[in-house]
Amino acid sequence: MSSVVSYNILIDGCTMVVDSAGALEYFNERRSREIAPTKISYTTLMKAFSISGEALLLWNEIKERCGVKKEGEDSNSPSPPPLGPDEGLLDTLAGICVRAAFFRKALEIVACMEENGIPSNKTKYTRIYVEMHSRMFTSKHASKARQDRRIEKKNAAEAFKFWLGLPNSYNGSEWRLEPGVDYASDFA
Incomplete structure (x- = not known):
């Protein structure tokens, strides 16, 4: 073949x-x-x-x-x-x-x-981000090495959110999902 x-x-x-x-x-x-x-x-x-x-x-x-x-x-x-x-x-x-x-x-x-x-396709990537990663970086209890890795990953996530146009630390606003709201239906 x-x-x-x-x-x-x-x-x-x-x-x-x-x-x-x-x-x-x-x-x-x-x-x-x-x-x-x-x-x-x-x-x-x-x-x-x-x-x-x-x-x-x-x-x-x-x-x-x-x-x-x-x-x-x-x-x-x-x-x-x-x-x-x-x-x-x-x-x-x-x-x-x-x-x-x-x-x-x-x-x-x-x-x-x-x-x-x-x-x-920013809409597609926004949907994926909201569904899978919107609650990232919420734990305050971790080792120093893990906190350092988390900071690096959070910076990359913030840059990605900035590119998507989602509220982010660059815009001076921190973004969180509100409990009980179905955000996935907004993108269906």
Whole structure:
């Protein structure tokens, strides 16, 4: 088997039966045969990983192939064939980051989308944030190391809320959900 389409079908089949290990195995087999993954390949593999957050491991490769270079990186360094930025691919990855509370990565992906003229779905990300993370950082009892990690994560969350347009510490207002209010119905 050597067709990129065949591998995409196999990866999608693994996704349907929730076999992320099998999907990754086919993805890596494709690489060993030097068949370059396509946008559809990455998106399909991310669907397999969306629950576990393993899709973030692909961001560095996707970023490199979309032409987003790291600071100080030589532009003549060998890299895989270019991959044009794709709305579905980047939107899926940004949604996974928001669900997993990787707000710094979500902002990085959204910046890549904006740089390439790809619209981002703020309503979708707001809904995910409100449903999953609106009560973050409420405990005052934790170790010093945990408090330090929490501060870093809170700063990233505040930056993400600022980007979404939600009230945040940058605007001088702290935002909390009121008990007994169904905010999810606002976005249905």
